Amino acid sequence: MEYEEAKQKLIDGLTKKTKSKSKFYFSDLADILEMKPRDAKKIVNQMVTDGILEFWSSGSTSMYGLKGMGKQAAAEHEA
Amino acid sequence: MAFISSGYNPDKPMENRITDIGPKNFEDFYPPVIKNNKAKWLYHEILKPGVLVHVSETGDEVYTVRAGGARLMTVDLIREICDVADKHCSGYFRFTTRNNIEFMVDKKDKVEPLIKDLESRKFPGGSYKFPVGGTGAGITNIVHTQGWIHCHTPATDASGPVKAAMDVLFDDFKDMRLPAHLRVSLACCLNMCGAVHCSDIAILGYHRKPPMVDHAYVDSMCEIPLAIAACPTAAIKPKKIEIDGQQKNSVEVNNSRCMFCGNCYTMCPALPLSDKEGDGIVIMAGGKVSNRISNPKFSKVVVAFLPNEAPRWPSTTAVIKKMVDVYAKDARKYERLGEWAERIGWERFFEKCELEFSHHLIDDFRDPAYYTWRQTTNFKF
């Protein structure tokens, strides 16, 4: 799958789910992309670099979300 | 205070960005005597508490002076370490896994001036900046976590109880009178970001009250599915509640399933759990990581709860001191605390250490619990 196509697929998949939550585990992203983790990682990394996705970390666990989405940004006064 | 740029351009974060370069190369920091003798060491000896000599097949020797330190350090104290290193060790020093500072010199006559310098440096309140010790069959520095100074889920402080405990154990930091070395560790909650679960003595912060639910704010501050997913025991469920006639989304905590880990609070600040009466300390004992003589062992819970008694945690330090002293008197040479407890039997351990046994100390958490019950008629009265 080309990057642009994968990117759109992931954005669509995440947007559909953002009504209830905005942060996702890496495996959720790999599932949406229907890719092996190592291949999915390449797409996800690129989307982070392109400013489409951002990380969220609990310190012990990491999650991903569409940039600026979700309640944490406001709660952390970083929005 | 004007903002001073490092050269980073926030509009173009990828411009000239350097990433993935890793840590500094250790070889840049080896003192010459280490570089010249790496993998050539023949043997070592502890000359006195805190002082080691390693002898190389080249005939070279390296003398190490080990000093304790609080792992919470200001840059001014680190600069003072640098001063000592510059003066005595051509600028080289290292840290041990257990937060000690090691100064290395290549001649025996450099040792005493170094020790004298280290021991002469004191804080205004009288404590040593760099107490020399922490070797051999004694007690070395306590490894620990952040506690109240910087963590969001601690059930106790870390730096404070460590300071209090090391003050009480100080003689054993400076001495080597124990049957074997004894490792003390502290983790300020059960998540154990400082893995204390294989320590001779572990101080563990523990919450005992489930999170409160700040119903009016759960939905506005948190993403409810994430809070639910954060719970390792599936104790959190979504719940609709009514506040001032308004329907709000919130959650409900099944208190009897809560293991007090605080993971939900990490995801959702509307679920706070810390509490003065609820929070305190669990004492564990008898773990080890070395494969020497017996296999590595997990620490066992020997005191289910002690209150947080800031600033010096006297009940906690008293239990630790008692265990150390009984072990010192009773164990055989080379026997670690856990090996000693197993040889005499845990029933005798509780008796000798004057610790009360309660139902809290019998494992009831999932399958491994069964293997800790006594399945023999061999026990002591």
Place this chain on the structure above:
Amino acid sequence: MAKHKTPLLDQLVSGPWPSFVDDMKQYAAARAKNEKKIEYQIPVDVVDDLMGLLELSYADGTTHWKHGGIVGVFGYGGGVIGRYCDQPETFPGVAHFHTMRVAQPAGKFYKSEYVRKLCDLWEFRGSGLTNMHGSTGDIIFLGTQTPQLEEIFYELTHTMGQDLGGSGSNLRTPSDCIGQARCEFACYDTQDLCHTLTNDYQDELHRPAFPYKFKFKFDGCPNCCVASIARADISFIGTWKDDIRIDQEAVAGYVSGKFKPNAGAHAGRDWGPFDIVKEVIDLCPTECMKYENGKLAINNKECTRCMHCINVMPRALRPGKETGLSILVGAKAPILDGAQMGSLLVPFVEVNKEDGYQAIKDVIEAIWDWWMEEGKNRERLGELMKRQGFQKLLEVTGIKPVPQHVKEPRHNPYIFWKEDEVEGGWERDVTEYRKHHQR
């Protein structure tokens, strides 16, 4: 004059052990004075406010920190931990107070020149408070504000050649024991292996794609000074295959009392004269040693390399020359399903610097492939091993089962035979069967 009264903390300045309170108080005063005329990039009274906040915790027995997960440096999913104070009006200096993890050099060796630069940077752009070191091994920069994160990262990478460490669902900054740099027991170069793998796996360290945290730790011998066997998802523990090297003359030196046993570790008490039979031979867990007619003999084939005899007589005994390491996997602290010790996966592998440690990397990458595919969210490797079984681990790593893999064989006969392991397979003709067996 201190900004906040701290009567409880002040009780921790006394006593012999280094007082972090005194250190902070002195430093807070130095910041206020600012003799070096530093243009502090975060509030000058940050340390005062931190002490005030800690004093509040000492009084009310609770923490005043909230977690924040968004902050970080661009493109990295780890290395920064967000922290916000829940009393920002009273303690504005620490309202935003994020941690940065800075990757420590292998062996935690330092030179002052470099460390002073780190201190200057952190004083200028942060609180000036550190942990030397965090539990995993990183240098911890304790407390700065969001706009400084990228600036610090830029200066670290551009002027100091220094990267951040790991946090979150990443490979965590690997750490090692002092190893061959200054320890005669070390069976391989822990620093080189630690440093090489840390650098080879930078992507895994900075960009989270694992189900949860993952730790490497490197111990040069079975004494396990960095506790790899208890806390690393993969522990690399030095060992050897051939005979323990014996210097009989030095043995005699210990027996005669010329050398102190255990390198002098027990010198604080009079344990009586050294008794080689009682203290070494009889404590050997495999009973593979003899001391007869003034000669020490070891039946090396039966030795499990526990290190006791070598620890007691380091001048006389040395590990063999055919050295390598054992790989144990799956150790973790108790959360959630109880603590797990590392389980032996590779009894022995050569440590080959020349080919970039390929044999070791093959094992690591096979494990990662399995765990990334099969691991549930927040499931450590040890828990996946429990869920899918040790046999599965052997299958994915292509390692042949050997008795060394178990403490003892299974207690139950419930073997889940696979069809291709059973002669003739599972497809059978029931009509044929009924020819000889009535219904």
